[in-house]
Amino acid sequence: MKQGDKPVHGMWTSRWAFILAATGSAVGLGNIWKFPYFAGEYGGGAFVLVYLLCIALVGVPIMVAEVMLGRKGGMSPVHTMKKLAAESKVSRRWAGIGYMGALAGFLILSFYSVIAGWTLYYIWDMAQGGFQGISAAGSLAHFEGMQANAWLMLGCHTAFMILTMWVVARGVSRGLEKAVQVLMPLLFVLLIGLVVYASTTPGFAQGVNFMFHFDFSKLSGKAVMAALGQAFFTLSLGMGAIMVYGAYMPREVKDRRSGQARRVSIVSTVGIIALLDTLVALGAGLVIFPVVFSNGLEPSQGPGLLFVTLPLAFGQMPAGVIVGTVFFVLVMCSALSSSISLGEPMVAWLVERGLGRPLAAVAVGLTAWVIGIGTVLSFNYWKDVTFLVGTFFQNVDFLASSLMLPLGGMLIAIFAGWVMKETQARKELAMKSFGLYMVWRAVVRIVAPLAVAAVLLNALIGVLGGS
């Protein structure tokens, strides 16, 4: 499976390349579309606080564990886990983390592509000036019109999936590195500009208050569960995406100046990724909620939030056609750099089993595309067909994001903290501070598994109990 010491899939060329790729995976619809819509749905501040706690206390330590396992294994999550389990002399069933992750990736990709398809449609409409001077009611009607048109949504879903598979087929490190290098900074600059714009709207104070006023009476068990799931989702954790990217991460790079080999630190790398990811999510919220309150919209309107509010802002601001078009292009690109990482664990596994990369990409894409049709229909023909937690889309999202990702993350933490030899983990992480290492270890051994278990149990009881 390996040729010499080089994995079959190629390597990132530098530490920055890994940071960019992993940030590309992390930053996406989860930050710009899902975070604001969840925050709105689950009451604002209290949800945001729990979300931030989940990122810091559970997400970051598990991300460190996931990158560490990936780099140690050097292969797709399934084979990495098999290899590490053999090294630790435990059951090969630990590869189940890889299989479950690949399945979760499939499920997420299926609806991710549908929502990303919306951005394609919005780029098209925005560029034509379709939102100039639009009213709140008009923007809502526009969004509802798109939702009602199943063929349109299917077309956009298909286009986005083809785009994703095309990039995956070419190999993740080729091209992606360069694209992300340009797009990420641009997204940042534009978001900052939009936050500045939002600060001039009358609803700014109310928007900020909504996001940062912690009213715990609004916090339900379901909201805590959503916050935890969202922390995993936004950091791309628990399904092997970060593991497989970690597998392409070099242990040492040549220092540009001195030419000497330098170890690549996992912890500081992960810290940067988590920080950037959180900033984008908070930035998106700081743009969207002021617009919501300035225009008398509902923060809890669900998946349409981003697509109803922002066109409204672009319709009112000077040069809105250009700014709006560029914005949706960037959202689409950041969705693309995430969606390719959703398919990658599965594709890498198929490639290791001997399939050609293009064929593996098509197989994965086609299957996810078919499942995605259910999500397309969830917004029109099947709108009223609800079971368990809601529509087909909501069930797929809940199963994959709120159950499978946290479960996968918990197993990753347990493997890194309890199963793997302590000296091995310490060597791979090579942290400078022993104190920090001990904190990490305590978190992956005890805090993270317990926190996830508590939330999952609570949720299962809630769903089964019908609340």
Ligand code: PHE
């Ligand atoms: N993190 C991505 C986002 O926020 C979604 C994602 C989840 C990507 C899981 C890969 C794995 O949009």
